[in-house]
Every structure is written in structure tokens, then in C-alpha cells.
Amino acid sequence: MAAAPLFRRVALIGLGLIGSSLARAMRRGGLAGHIAGHARSQRTRDKAIELGFVDSVHAAAAGAAAGADLAVVCVPLGAYAEIGAAIAPHLARGAIVSDVGSVKQSAIRDLGPSIPEGAHLVPGHPVAGTEHSGPEAGFAELFDGRWCILTPPPGTDAAAVERVAELWRRCGSQVEVMDPRHHDAVLAITSHLPHLIAYTIVGTATDLEDATRQEVIKFSASGFRDFTRIAASDPVMWRDIFLNNREAVLEMLGRFTEDLTALQRAIRWGEGDKLEELFTRTRAIRRGIIDAKQA
Amino acid sequence: MAAAPLFRRVALIGLGLIGSSLARAMRRGGLAGHIAGHARSQRTRDKAIELGFVDSVHAAAAGAAAGADLAVVCVPLGAYAEIGAAIAPHLARGAIVSDVGSVKQSAIRDLGPSIPEGAHLVPGHPVAGTEHSGPEAGFAELFDGRWCILTPPPGTDAAAVERVAELWRRCGSQVEVMDPRHHDAVLAITSHLPHLIAYTIVGTATDLEDATRQEVIKFSASGFRDFTRIAASDPVMWRDIFLNNREAVLEMLGRFTEDLTALQRAIRWGEGDKLEELFTRTRAIRRGIIDAKQA
Numbered sequence: 133m134a135a136a137p138l139f140r141r142v143a144l145i146g147l148g149l150i151g152s153s154l155a156r157a158m159r160r161g162g163l164a165g166h167i168a169g170h171a172r173s174q175r176t177r178d179k180a181i182e183l184g185f186v187d188s189v190h191a192a193a194a195g196a197a198a199g200a201d202l203a204v205v206c207v208p209l210g211a212y213a214e215i216g217a218a219i220a221p222h223l224a225r226g227a228i229v230s231d232v233g234s235v236k237q238s239a240i241r242d243l244g245p246s247i248p249e250g251a252h253l254v255p256g257h258p259v260a261g262t263e264h265s266g267p268e269a270g271f272a273e274l275f276d277g278r279w280c281i282l283t284p285p286p287g288t289d290a291a292a293v294e295r296v297a298e299l300w301r302r303c304g305s306q307v308e309v310m311d312p313r314h315h316d317a318v319l320a321i322t323s324h325l326p327h328l329i330a331y332t333i334v335g336t337a338t339d340l341e342d343a344t345r346q347e348v349i350k351f352s353a354s355g356f357r358d359f360t361r362i363a364a365s366d367p368v369m370w371r372d373i374f375l376n377n378r379e380a381v382l383e384m385l386g387r388f389t390e391d392l393t394a395l396q397r398a399i400r401w402g403e404g405d406k407l408e409e410l411f412t413r414t415r416a417i418r419r420g421i422i423d424a425k426q427a
Numbered sequence: 428m429a430a431a432p433l434f435r436r437v438a439l440i441g442l443g444l445i446g447s448s449l450a451r452a453m454r455r456g457g458l459a460g461h462i463a464g465h466a467r468s469q470r471t472r473d474k475a476i477e478l479g480f481v482d483s484v485h486a487a488a489a490g491a492a493a494g495a496d497l498a499v500v501c502v503p504l505g506a507y508a509e510i511g512a513a514i515a516p517h518l519a520r521g522a523i524v525s526d527v528g529s530v531k532q533s534a535i536r537d538l539g540p541s542i543p544e545g546a547h548l549v550p551g552h553p554v555a556g557t558e559h560s561g562p563e564a565g566f567a568e569l570f571d572g573r574w575c576i577l578t579p580p581p582g583t584d585a586a587a588v589e590r591v592a593e594l595w596r597r598c599g600s601q602v603e604v605m606d607p608r609h610h611d612a613v614l615a616i617t618s619h620l621p622h623l624i625a626y627t628i629v630g631t632a633t634d635l636e637d638a639t640r641q642e643v644i645k646f647s648a649s650g651f652r653d654f655t656r657i658a659a660s661d662p663v664m665w666r667d668i669f670l671n672n673r674e675a676v677l678e679m680l681g682r683f684t685e686d687l688t689a690l691q692r693a694i695r696w697g698e699g700d701k702l703e704e705l706f707t708r709t710r711a712i713r714r715g716i717i718d719a720k721q722a
Contacts, residue, residue: 210699234649259646263713278648308645318642321632323649328694329624330650332687334709336679337616339686347613349715350603351554353573354529354618355625357716358653364713367706374694374702384631385691389684391634392627396680399623399669404505407669411662414629418558418659420644421652 138299140165141224143200145193145215147171147180148366149261150232151206152270155185157303160272170196171267179267197222202299204256205231209238209372216246228252228292234319234369236283236312238376244285252292257281257315258305259323263364276304277425283312320380324373325388328381330362331370433594435460436519438495440488440510442466442475443661444556445527446501447565450480452598455567465491466562474562492517497594499551500526504533504667511541523547523587529614529664531578531607533671539580547587552576552610553600554618558659571599572720578607615675619668620683623676625657626665 142164144151151169158164169186170193171177177189190196197203197219205215212231223229229247233239239255247253260278262269280300284293297307310318337348337356348356374381398406437459439446446464453459464481465488466472472484485491492498492514500510507526518524524542528534534550542548555573557564575595579588592602605613632643632651647655669676693701 259649261649279646281646318639318646319649321628321635321639322643322646322651325628326650326654328690329628329687331706331709332690333616333621333624333683334712335705336683336686338708338712339682340616344613344616345712348617349712349719351574351576351613351617352716352719354554354556354614355621355657356617358657359621360709360713360716362650362653363706363709365706367703367710370706371699371703375697375699378694378697381694382691385687385694387634388628388631389687391631392624392680392684395623395627396677399673399676399680402670402673404666404670408662408666410630411626411658411660411665413633414626414655414658415662417629417633417640417644418655421647421655424644424647 137165138163138295138302139202141200141202142167143196143203143219144169144186144206145196145203145219146206147176147186147267148206149265149269150258150274151204152180152183152185152267153272153274154204154206154232154258154303156270156272157275158299159185161302163299163302164202168196168200176267183267185267185270193218194222199224200227202228202230205229205233205243208369209233209235209242209376210368212239212242213246216243220246220248220251223248223251226250226252228254228296230254230256230296232256232258234323234373235377236315240283240285240312252289253285254288254293254296255283255312256296256300257283257319258300260305261365263361265366273304275300278305280305280307281315282307282309283315284309285312316377316380317383320377320384324377324381325384327362327365327370328374328385329388330359333359334363432460433458433590433597434497436495436497437462438491438498438514439464439481439501440491440498440514441501442471442481442562443501444560444564445553446499447475447478447480447562448567448569449499449501449527449553449598451565451567452570453594454480456597458594458597459497463491463495471562478562480562480565488513489517494519495522497523497525500524500528500538503664504528504530504537504671505663507534507537508541511538515541515543515546518543518546521545521547523549523591525549525551525591527551527553529618529668530672531610535578535580535607547584548580549583549588549591550578550607551591551595552578552614553595555600556660558656560661568599570595573600575600575602576610577602577604578610579604580607611672611675612678615672615679619672619676620679622657622660622665623669623680624683625654628654629658
């Protein structure tokens with residue numbers, strides 16, 4: 133006999149890249165008795181049914197949440213407060229509310245007030261993704277071998293945290309529990325700043341005169357291409373990340389700008405030793421990533 | 428009977444990623460009667476013989492160049508002037524001197540004065556590469572489907588240019604002829620600035636306190652990883668690129684910094700519309716790259 137599913141009814145609020153990948157990974161692992169999906173657009177709901185990664189779709193978030201013992205919010209951060217208020221009254225008693233957003237202090241700020249008595253807020257962040265968006269972009273293997281960070285507020289029920297941890301482990305991930313503020317600082321440098329920079333340089337190239345822009349595309353294999361991939365990520369999701377992790381992003385951006393200005397000066401004054409020293413040092417961190425099997 | 432090789436004896440000055448890939452691609456296409464390789468280090472020369480992509484190795488550049496009808500300089504830009512002077516007296520009459528460097532005005536400035544009467548300087552830049560270095564890193568397919576830009580100085584013999592173009596086409600590349608100054612401007616934005624930024628942000632992360640740095644490695648899958656790959660490229664090669672394309676790099680860096688400052692301000696003041704507008708616009712350039720089959 134197959135093991136009982138971890139959750140009886142899971143509400144996935146949002147069926148984009150992450151939401152639909154989570155549905156597929158839960159299907160693969162037999163982790164949910166019923167997966168109820170909510171998406172605002174009819175097209176996404178139709179696609180979810182066609183692709184078969186949910187058991188039911190709902191035009192209202194409340195409909196998906198009705199009777200759910202787990203709700204996972206998979207929408208841009210700017211919609212959290214509204215979604216939290218919409219789903220809370222409909223959840224099963226003692227339900228867990230989680231999410232997959234890239235900023236955790238704001239997730240707690242925006243979802244926290246809606247969590248009913250007896251329910252549990254266990255925010256999560258699967259550190260995985262691609263530059264593609266939408267329900268067709270998801271796949272069950274997205275989380276395999278990747279980290280998922282949980283940031284429960286102080287005093288959260290340990291059993292609820294463990295159930296969410298187990299869900300992610302059975303979706304293929306390694307789980308780490310972290311302070312929300314620390315999470316936001318680490319992700320500011322590993323994710324938010326890289327995306328900001330990639331968006332910027334691709335924007336700078338876009339503003340070049342037409343003839344040069346065509347050549348930028350033609351000769352993109354020389355480094356630029358990697359930035360365009362990053363800068364093709366979902367615009368609304370990223371707008372909300374920057375608006376909701378403002379403080380940490382501005383801090384890391386300040387450090388980056390100082391370092392870039394120093395390099396600019398080294399180039400202007402022909403200080404080859406300084407350039408070579410930095411370029412040699414940065415190789416070590418790549419080696420660390422390869423050793424950590426995250427390459 | 429097989430077609431006659433394009434060149435009787437090719438001297439490859441430098442046997443790193445690009446030099447050794449070119450050797451392999453020439454082998455694959457039967458493009459050279461004899462491939463003579465020069466590398467400064469004994470280890471590289473031994474490895475080249477062991478891997479079998481050259482017919483002879485030479486501790487002195489002059490030895491590889493002796494009697495060659497084509498010499499291709501595949502060393503960092505800072506060594507060009509010295510290499511040019513060392514090989515020039517030994518080339519066959521009417522030989523072609525080319526290179527694979529990422530800056531073309533400085534290539535012409537540094538190699539030009541050594542080119543003997545009757546010989547031809549046809550600088551080239553295969554827009555292809557990986558983050559790996561050394562003779563083991565090369566492979567014959569590196570140039571397949573990629574661009575190679577030739578930047579002959581005004582008045583260069585058209586037949587010589589065509590022979591080099593044919594070499595690259597038969598190594599799998601598409602060839603474009605371009606003004607050296609324009610090349611350096613285009614590559615400043617598509618290649619040099621992306622590398623500078625990647626080196627900078629990886630350096631910024633390296634300078635974080637130890638605990639955070641370990642987490643940066645752990646959670647690098649979120650965007651940072653792509654930058655570390657770029658920032659693992661050969662330090663001396665890149666030092667020389669920045670020192671030799673100073674003007675164009677500083678110009679593009681100035682534009683980038685202005686754009687980044689504008690975004691920083693938008694984040695600080697919570698101007699979500701501005702962020703979303705840029706993030707939407709940058710998707711289009713990614714689409715262009717995919718359409719141009721350079722993704």
C-alpha cells in the first residue's frame with residue numbers, strides 16, 4: 133500500500149513556473165491527496181487542466197483554499213496581503229500557510245496578519261528557477277538537489293515547520309531554516325543584485341543606436357548572452373522583489389558600486405596588477421560553487 | 428584525392444583554450460599541412476603533444492613561425508608586440524599574420540610594426556569561448572555556428588583577407604569584416620563590460636564576512652552562479668583586454684553606471700512602474716538573441 137500523502141488537500145495559489153513545478157513534484161512524490169490550483173487568468177487555469185498537474189482549478193483563491201490543510205502562495209510579493217486575506221477564512225482548522233517568494237521579511241509582514249488562530253505560517257523559498265514563466269515552463273525536477281530555505285517567525289509550531297520541510301525534501305530539495313532578515317541579506321547579493329545588474333546592462337545595450345544594437349545581438353555569445361537570460365525573468369515578480377527587499381538590495385548595491393568604481397579607476401590609470409589580483413581571487417569562489425555541487 | 432590544405436604550415440602562437448581549439452578545428456577540416464605550436468610552458472607543450480592536436484611544439488615562438496605561411500597569435504594582448512617582433516623574421520615570404528584577441532585596435536597597433544614587406548596582417552576575433560583555460564579545455568566544435576570578426580587595416584590585400592575568412596568558415600564559423608574601432612566598441616558592451624561586472628560582483632561577495640560568504644556559495648543557484656562562471660575566465664587575458672580597450676570600456680561603463688543609478692533611485696523611492704517598464708523591455712533583446720540563434 134502506498135504511503136498516505138503528506139497533505140490531504142493542497143491549495144496552490146498561483147500556477148506559474150514555481151507553482152506548477154511544485155504541483156508536478158508533489159504529483160511525482162504522491163505528496164498531496166488533492167491539488168487545488170488558483171490562477172487569475174482563464175488561460176492559465178485551462179492550461180493547468182490540460183497539462184494535468186492539478187486536480188481542480190478555481191477562479192477565486194478562496195475556492196482553492198477551501199478545506200485545504202496546506203496553502204502555498206506562489207504569486208508576486210505585491211499580491212500577498214490581498215491573497216492572505218482572501219484565503220484565510222476558508223482553510224481547514226490547523227492549516228499551514230507557506231509561500232515560495234524571494235523576500236521573507238515582507239512575506240511575514242503581509243501574510244502574518246491574516247493567519248487564523250490555530251493555523252501556522254511557515255514561509256519558504258525554493259532557491260531554484262529558470263528564466264521562463266508560466267504553467268508550461270514548470271517541471272517536476274526543478275527542485276532536485278537545490279536548497280529550500282524556510283523562515284518561520286519566532287515561536288512557530290515545530291511540527292508545522294517539519295511538515296513543510298518534509299514536503300520540500302520529498303520534492304528533491306535540501307532544507308535549511310534561516311532567520312528571515314538574514315535570508316533577505318544573503319539573497320540580496322546572490323540573486324537580487326545579479327538580476328538588477330543584468331536588467332541594467334541589457335537596458336544599457338537596448339538604448340544604443342539601432343545599428344549597434346543589432347550587432348549586440350549578433351555577438352552576444354561573448355558574455356552578454358548570460359545576462360540577457362537572467363534579464364528575461366518575469367517583470368512583475370522582479371519589480372515586487374526589489375520593492376520589498378529595498379533595504380538589503382540598496383546596501384549590497386552600495387558595496388558593488390564602490391567596488392566597480394575602484395575597478396574603473398584601475399582601468400583608467402592602467403593598474404594591471406590590481407585587475408589581475410581581483411580576477412584571480414574571483415576564481416576561488418567559482419571553485420567553491422563547483423565543490424558545493426551547485427554549479 | 429582530398430582537397431589541398433588551405434595553408435602549408437600554420438604557426439599557432441599560444442595553445443590555450445582558443446589556440447588549441449583552433450588546432451583541433453583545423454585538424455578536423457584538414458586545413459593545414461603542418462601545425463606548429465608554441466607555448467612558453469613545458470607543461471603546455473607536453474600536453475599539446477600528448478593530446479595530439481599539433482604536429483610539432485616549439486619552446487621559442489620563432490621556431491613555430493619558421494617557414495609558416497600563416498601565424499595565428501593566441502596569447503594575451505600584452506604579449507603581442509614582443510611576439511610580433513619574435514616571429515616576423517622567420518615567416519615564409521608573403522605569409523599572413525592573424526590573431527584571436529578581443530581588442531582589435533591594439534592588435535593592429537602592436538603587431539603592425541613587425542609585419543614584414545610582402546606579408547599581410549589580418550586580425551581576427553572568434554566570438555566564442557568558455558570559462559575554462561588551457562590546452563585541455565579546447566575542442567574542435569568551439570567555433571561551430573559562432574561569428575568570427577575580421578578587422579583588416581585599410582588597404583590590406585583582399586586575397587589574404589579571403590584566405591583567413593575561408594579558414595574560419597571551414598572551422599564552422601560565420602565571418603564578418605568590421606572596422607577595428609567599431610569592433611572594439613561593440614565588444615565593450617557585449618563582452619568586456621559583462622566580464623567587468625561579473626568580476627566585480629563576485630569580488631563584492633568575496634569580501635562579505637565569512638559566514639555569509641559560505642551561504643553565497645550554497646545559494647548561488649539564484650542568479651549569482653552565472654556571474655561566477657564568467658568571473659572564472661583567465662585573469663591575465665582579461666587584465667590585458669581592459670588595459671587595451673580602456674576608452675571603449677570606460678565609455679560603456681559610464682552609460683551603465685548612469686542607468687544603474689537611475690534604477691537605484693527607483694528602488695529607493697518605490698517607483699514600481701519604472702522597474703516593471705525596464706524589466707519588460709529587456710525581454711525583447713533576449714527574444715532577438717534566440718531568433719538570431721545565438722542563445
